[in-house]
Amino acid sequence: MSRTRRSLLAALPLAACLVLAGCGSDSEPQVTWSAGEASATVGPAQFCDLTMKDCTNDEAARALLPVPAGTPVEVTVPDEVSGAPWSVVFSYTGPDGQRTDGRSPVFAPDARTSYTLTLPEPGDVLGTAQVQLLGAAPVADPGTGEIAFPARATWVLVAHQ
Template sequence: MLRRLVPLALAAPLLAACGAGAPPDVTFAAGAQSAVAGPTQYCEDDFVTCTNDATAPVTLPVPPGTALLVTVPPAVSETPWQIVFTYRDGAGEQVDERTTVFAPQAQESYALELPADARLLTAQVQQYGPPPEIDEATGEVVFPIRSSWVLTVAG
C-alpha cells in the first residue's frame, strides 16, 4: 500500500491500480500534496472478519486556512460515512468535531474547511457498518464503525 506523499494528479491512477479484494484506500489532499491511506481498521462485508493496521495512518502538511479534500472510493461512498476531526482553534483550545453522516451514494469527496485561525490536527474517515443498535447497559444508540482511515497533520 502506498503511504507517502504524492502529487494530487497522480493519486487517481494509484487508486485505480489497487487490486480487487484489497481494502479500499482514501485520499487526503491539501494544496498540491496528497496522501493515500490504507485502513487502520477494516472489516469485510460479514462485519466479522476484521484487520487492524497500526502503520496505516498517513501524515500530510495542512497549513491553517487550507481546506482538506477527502476523497473516498465507491466501496466507501456506497455506504454511510463521515469524517471525525480534531483541530486547535485560535485560542489554543482543542476542538473535536465530525461532519454530517453522508448517505450511501450521496458523495465521494468532501472539502473540510476550518476557521481561518484553526490548525487541523487529525482527520479520520469512518465507514459505518451494520445498522445501529441500542446499548442495553446505557440505552444509547450505537453506530458500529466498519472501517476507518486516519490522517495526522504534519508540522
Template sequence: MHRGLKSLLLAAPLGIAALAGCSAPADPQVTFYSHGDAIEVAPARFCDATGEQCSPPPADPVGELRVPEKAPLQISVPGDVAATPWQVAYIYRGTNGEEIDGRTPVFTPDTRHSYTLRVPEDGTRLEHVEVQQYSAVLTAGAEGGVDFGISGTWVLDPR
C-alpha cells in the first residue's frame, strides 16, 4: 500500500472521532403516543445531575397531542432518562369538574423505558402530563426527610 494512502486511512478514524466529539449531544426527547398519533417533546427544563448546567428552554416547551376520552397515553423515555429515577405527574378533570392530580411511583434507574397512563373511563379528561427526571440534588423535605430535585421536565397538554 502506498505510504501516503496508509497514513490517510489511519488518520481518517481519528478525524471522524474528533468531529463526532465536537457536536454537543442533543437534549433527550420524550415520546407521547395516543390513538395512532405520536409527538416527540423537547424538555421544558433540562439540567445536569447537579442542577447547575441547564440548557435553554425551547421556544414552545409544551407538546400537544389529541388524547381521546378513555384512551391511554403511552410515554416512552430515552435511555439516558431511564438510567435515572423518573416519574410521571398528571392532572385530569373529573366528570364533576373537579381537578385531580396524581403521580406514578418513582421508577428506579434502568427498570423502565415506558409507561402507559390510564385515566378512569367515566368521562374523566386528561389535562396535563409531565415526565420528571430526578437529579442528584437533595434538599430538606417540608415534612422531614429529603426531597430530590428535578433535573429534567417534559410537558404535554392533551387536547
C-alpha cells in the first residue's frame, strides 16, 4: 500500500469524527424552539462543566418567538442535552391574569430529544420557558421541603404575542 494511501486512510477516522460528531469542537449545544411557523435556535444562557464549577453566562442568549395564546411550543435538544437528565420549566398567564409556573417531567438520559409544551387552557399565554440540563442530584429545600433541581445549563425562550 502506498504511503499516500496509508496517510489518507489514517486520516479518515479523524475526518469522520470531526464531521459527524463534532469531535474537538468547543461550541456549546444549541436548542431549537418552534411555535407555529416560527422557530429559533439558540445557545445556552448559562453553561457549566460537569463539576458545576466552571460556568459561563450569556444574558443575550435567548430565543424570541411569537407564541399566540393556546399555541403549543416544540423544543428540540441535541444529543449533548438528551444524553443527560433534562426538563422544561415555564411560566404562563391565564385569562384571569394569574401567573403560574410549571415544569415538564424530568426526562431520563437518552429517552427523548424533543418535547411539546402545551399549556392547560386555550386562553393561557406563555411568558417564558427554559430547557434545563440537570447537573447534581435533586435536593430538598430545608425551609420549604420543595425539591430543587440544580441546572448546569439553561436555554431560554421569551414568548410574545
